[in-house]
Amino acid sequence: xxxxxxxxxxxxxxxxxxxxxxxxxxxxxxxxxxKTDTGGSAAxxxxxxxxxxxxxxxxxxxxxxxxxxxxxxxxxxxxxxxKEVEMEISEGVKYTFWxxxxxxxxxxxxxxxxxxxxxxxxxxxxxxxxxxxDLHAVTGPGGGAASSFTAPGHQSQFTFKALNAGLFVYHxxxxxxxxxxxxxxxxxxxxxxxxxxxxVDREYYVMQGDFYTVGKYREKGMQAFDMQKAIxxxxxxxxxxxxxxxxxxxxxxxxxxxxxxxxxxxxxxxxLVSSFHxxxxxxxxxxxxxxxxxxxxxxxxxxxxxxxxxxxxxAEVPGTGVIVDHSIFRAFNKGxxxxxxxxxxxxxxxxxxxxxxxxxxxxxxxSSAPVSAAAxxxxxxxxxxxxxxxxxxxxxxxxCSVCHQSSGAGIPNVFPPLAxxxxxNADKNRAIHIVLxxxxxxxxxxxNKFDSVMPPMSQLxxxxxxxxxxxxxxxxxxxxxTVTAAEVAKVRKETPRPQGAAH
Amino acid sequence: xxxxxxxxxxxxxxxxxxxSPKPAALPGDSVLQIDNVFTNQDGRNFKLAERRGKPQLVxxxxxxxxxxxxxxxxxxKGVDNSxxxxxxxxxxxxxxxxxxARDTPEALMYIVNKRKLDTTxxxxxxxxxxxxxxxxxxxxxxxxVLADGEFNHTSALILLDAExxxxxxxxxxxxxxxxxxxxxxxxxxxxx
Amino acid sequence: xxxxxxxSCLISTASLAGGAYVRVPAGEFQSVxxxxxxxxxxxxxxxxxxxxxxxxxxxxxxVRTHPQWQRGKTPVVFAEQKHYLSHWQxxxxxxxxxxxxxxxxxxxxxxxxAYCEAQGARxxxxxxxxxxxxxDPKRRDARNDPAWRESILGWYAKPASTTIADVGxxxxxxxxxxxxxxxxxxxxxxxxxxxxxxxxxxxxxxDKSKFCGASALSMEDKESYAVMMRVAMLSSLDAVNSxxxxxxxxxxxxxxxxxxxP
Numbered sequence: 001x002x003x004x005x006x007x008x009x010x011x012x013x014x015x016x017x018x019x020x021x022x023x024x025x026x027x028x029x030x031x032x033x034x035k036t037d038t039g040g041s042a043a044x045x046x047x048x049x050x051x052x053x054x055x056x057x058x059x060x061x062x063x064x065x066x067x068x069x070x071x072x073x074x075x076x077x078x079x080x081x082x083k084e085v086e087m088e089i090s091e092g093v094k095y096t097f098w099x100x101x102x103x104x105x106x107x108x109x110x111x112x113x114x115x116x117x118x119x120x121x122x123x124x125x126x127x128x129x130x131x132x133x134d135l136h137a138v139t140g141p142g143g144g145a146a147s148s149f150t151a152p153g154h155q156s157q158f159t160f161k162a163l164n165a166g167l168f169v170y171h172x173x174x175x176x177x178x179x180x181x182x183x184x185x186x187x188x189x190x191x192x193x194x195x196x197x198x199x200v201d202r203e204y205y206v207m208q209g210d211f212y213t214v215g216k217y218r219e220k221g222m223q224a225f226d227m228q229k230a231i232x233x234x235x236x237x238x239x240x241x242x243x244x245x246x247x248x249x250x251x252x253x254x255x256x257x258x259x260x261x262x263x264x265x266x267x268x269x270x271x272l273v274s275s276f277h278x279x280x281x282x283x284x285x286x287x288x289x290x291x292x293x294x295x296x297x298x299x300x301x302x303x304x305x306x307x308x309x310x311x312x313x314x315a316e317v318p319g320t321g322v323i324v325d326h327s328i329f330r331a332f333n334k335g336x337x338x339x340x341x342x343x344x345x346x347x348x349x350x351x352x353x354x355x356x357x358x359x360x361x362x363x364x365x366x367s368s369a370p371v372s373a374a375a376x377x378x379x380x381x382x383x384x385x386x387x388x389x390x391x392x393x394x395x396x397x398x399x400c401s402v403c404h405q406s407s408g409a410g411i412p413n414v415f416p417p418l419a420x421x422x423x424x425n426a427d428k429n430r431a432i433h434i435v436l437x438x439x440x441x442x443x444x445x446x447x448n449k450f451d452s453v454m455p456p457m458s459q460l461x462x463x464x465x466x467x468x469x470x471x472x473x474x475x476x477x478x479x480x481x482t483v484t485a486a487e488v489a490k491v492r493k494e495t496p497r498p499q500g501a502a503h
Numbered sequence: 504x505x506x507x508x509x510x511x512x513x514x515x516x517x518x519x520x521x522x523s524p525k526p527a528a529l530p531g532d533s534v535l536q537i538d539n540v541f542t543n544q545d546g547r548n549f550k551l552a553e554r555r556g557k558p559q560l561v562x563x564x565x566x567x568x569x570x571x572x573x574x575x576x577x578x579x580k581g582v583d584n585s586x587x588x589x590x591x592x593x594x595x596x597x598x599x600x601x602x603x604a605r606d607t608p609e610a611l612m613y614i615v616n617k618r619k620l621d622t623t624x625x626x627x628x629x630x631x632x633x634x635x636x637x638x639x640x641x642x643x644x645x646x647x648v649l650a651d652g653e654f655n656h657t658s659a660l661i662l663l664d665a666e667x668x669x670x671x672x673x674x675x676x677x678x679x680x681x682x683x684x685x686x687x688x689x690x691x692x693x694x695x
Numbered sequence: 696x697x698x699x700x701x702x703s704c705l706i707s708t709a710s711l712a713g714g715a716y717v718r719v720p721a722g723e724f725q726s727v728x729x730x731x732x733x734x735x736x737x738x739x740x741x742x743x744x745x746x747x748x749x750x751x752x753x754x755x756x757x758v759r760t761h762p763q764w765q766r767g768k769t770p771v772v773f774a775e776q777k778h779y780l781s782h783w784q785x786x787x788x789x790x791x792x793x794x795x796x797x798x799x800x801x802x803x804x805x806x807x808x809a810y811c812e813a814q815g816a817r818x819x820x821x822x823x824x825x826x827x828x829x830x831d832p833k834r835r836d837a838r839n840d841p842a843w844r845e846s847i848l849g850w851y852a853k854p855a856s857t858t859i860a861d862v863g864x865x866x867x868x869x870x871x872x873x874x875x876x877x878x879x880x881x882x883x884x885x886x887x888x889x890x891x892x893x894x895x896x897x898x899x900x901x902d903k904s905k906f907c908g909a910s911a912l913s914m915e916d917k918e919s920y921a922v923m924m925r926v927a928m929l930s931s932l933d934a935v936n937s938x939x940x941x942x943x944x945x946x947x948x949x950x951x952x953x954x955x956x957p
Contacts, residue, residue, distance in 0.1 A: 128851065129851070129924070130927055130930075151931040153939065174927055174931075176924070222852075224849050532772050533770070536773065636808075639887065640934030641772060644887075646887070646888065648888075
């Protein structure tokens with residue numbers, strides 16, 4: 001009630017105020033808490049750098065540089081070298097990667113909002129190609145690409161101020177751009193908010209990318225880049241950190257029970273969007289798209305190509321969390337698979353592991369062993385009444401008891417009883433006939449009228465029918481007797497089969 | 504015998520020195536190393552090494568340029584006008600055409616007269632195609648001949664010191680000079 | 696004795712004269728580079744081109760007879776001190792790691808131009824180079840053939856640490872010219888005419904005042920990205936630069952009046 005009235009009250013108040021136009025009313029504030037914004041780049045200039053220039057610490061994946069710990073803007077010198085290196089993309093498969101800092105993804109850069117970054121890009125003399133860099137953290141033409149176009153054996157320098165906080169992608173932007181990116185030329189730069197990132201026990205660096213080779217997935221040998229596959233957006237590999245084993249085995253990320261972990265996750269593309277998920281974990285916090293505010297309790301988060309995300313969770317139980325792109329064929333057929341190994345004491349209250357291991361028969365509540373025993377006996381010509389009854393019971397419980405109930409009582413006014421049934425006991429052949437052909441239309445059983453449809457049990461063979469009817473006759477106070485397969489066959493032959501009956 | 508030989512050689516050395524005083528070699532990073540022959544608006548041939556001794560502004564242009572080139576002259580004038588008379592005396596300005604086929608000395612003179620340039624300090628010149636390419640390469644100027652004979656080119660005003668070394672460059676054109684560039688000009692003139 | 700001197704003179708002149716030239720016939724050609732003023736086919740006049748790139752041996756002979764181009768003696772304004780012929784053991788000695796028949800690399804545009812000038816030749820223009828490089832052994836224009844593209848891209852995929860092969864090992868194209876693709880980058884006379892925006896993504900947003908009335912070169916055709924990479928490479932260089940994968944060959948205009956190449 002309050003909900004629908006509140007906007008009216010607000011509107012009324014606003015209408016009464018001079019100068020307030022209708023349509024500018026506030027929506028009721030009973031949804032998520034109002035988020036104050038940081039002011040973006042307009043509020044991101046904290047003035048000139050103070051103190052001595054700092055040489056940025058760069059790390060190779062999956063490690064992350066320590067927090068800057070700064071409280072004032074500084075001049076930060078970043079020296080990043082481009083190297084064209086031959087590395088394994090998968091076991092026995094070699095590829096010439098173009099890299100920032102010798103790794104795919106490239107080195108992780110960490111600065112603070114308001115820092116003045118003096119960026120030195122070096123192109124190793126052994127390289128063949130010219131390269132440049134576009135950092136998404138840069139406010140300026142090309143993100144720096146225009147100022148950093150560098151021939152092999154040379155270096156370029158440009159300076160920018162990091163006005164916005166966030167986790168940003170950087171990549172090469174030399175034509176053809178898609179090829180440079182597809183060859184691994186991307187990485188992440190973290191611009192810390194002024195107060196720094198909240199403390200966690202561990203931080204790791206993961207970056208997804210798609211790769212295009214002339215040969216097939218896992219085809220051994222030296223593989224070349226395939227431009228047509230890249231244009232068709234048909235990758236051969238989708239990988240975390242540039243190779244199939246990058247986060248597997250002894251290179252899996254490590255964690256201990258009780259620790260909080262933050263993953264800085266990027267997606268270099270060039271083409272694919274990632275559905276990032278860790279099997280067995282839920283992200284307590286996701287800073288969507290590497291921005292300022294976080295969402296909570298997320299299973300799978302989208303990371304755009306050329307974008308990022310920051311995910312956090314606490315490890316409560318030991319085990320291996322599997323990092324995947326949940327577009328699942330990428331994980332199992334193209335290599336988008338990594339691992340987080342959490343060690344420590346178990347906590348059965350949170351996850352018990354397997355508790356019961358028993359046979360699940362589906363709708364077969366009783367073991368079908370007697371059925372096979374009977375079959376064997378029949379084959380040997382030594383079937384006994386007892387075997388028939390036991391086999392019949394097993395079959396009855398899987399088929400007939402659904403309607404007639406395992407007590408043979410049926411359902412009043414719906415399905416007639418078989419227990420102490422005058423109708424049944426009156427005519428054995430009629431009973432066989434009904435099992436084979438079904439029955440519809442009115443019947444009176446034990447003085448009660450029934451008018452239902454019983455479908456033909458056309459899936460039963462002669463032995464099975466014989467055993468079922470034998471069991472029924474010998475149960476629940478019925479008169480007893482046996483039915484042989486031969487008798488069933490006779491009835492089957494003599495009666496025309498109604499529609500719906502098989503064979 | 505040795506003394507005579509020595510005297511003989513010594514006199515040769517003296518004669519040699521008197522006849523052709525050898526200046527110190529141009530520094531390795533001097534643009535004036537370029538060996539090509541240039542011709543100015545008066546039709547006089549010269550080599551750039553002859554302009555050694557005074558700082559100079561250098562730019563590349565062509566007389567029938569419609570877009571930026573008039574601005575290049577404005578830029579040169581803009582720097583000039585911002586200097587004191589004493590500073591101005593020590594600065595010369597060299598413009599080199601990238602269109603030698605059409606920019607004859609007469610065409611260059613036309614511009615001199617049209618823009619009323621003081622030829623004691625302004626020199627408009629041309630060289631052959633090879634010279635144009637080489638100088639452009641030395642100055643970092645890029646240009647392309649279009650199908651209709653026009654040119655696309657980058658435009659920069661370059662400051663050379665008295666030895667011909669590139670000290671500063673600006674791509675900000677117009678009669679209001681780039682303050683950073685102007686400061687560099689002043690500093691170079693003061694050193695002299 | 697005199698005959699011997701004459702003979703050695705001839706031999707040194709011959710090696711100084713460099714490699715053999717091959718006549719490339721005139722033709723019409725659709726360049727990969729899309730300029731505002733010439734979107735259609737361009738005419739390439741007939742010219743002579745060196746069959747192979749200039750080798751270490753040939754360049755060594757050149758610097759022997761032109762000492763101002765020896766490493767250490769060349770003014771830095773004409774060749775970067777750090778890189779110019781830095782792979783040779785000494786200014787006049789190749790050394791064991793450098794083979795005489797490998798294409799010479801680590802040479803600046805000035806040095807390459809000077810070598811060609813000493814021959815009475817020049818560097819090829821980009822148009823001439825692209826026109827000739829489009830051919831394979833069977834056709835004058837093989838650029839639509841994925842196999843042609845793959846062979847070029849295969850070279851880009853090889854790591855830079857691979858030793859450069861000797862010249863002349865691969866089959867010649869239909870003109871009889873070798874190693875235009877798959878061996879080294881090559882200087883052209885008008886490499887600086889490629890007015891490419893340093894941020895190669897800005898092709899459709901012309902900064903007209905930067906290039907005096909032109910927009911930066913458009914390199915959008917995905918089909919031609921093999922050639923596009925050459926353009927990107929050349930546009931990243933200044934005349935004074937050299938790299939370990941950059942060499943050159945010479946060309947000669949034919950002795951008759953030619954229209955200026957568009």
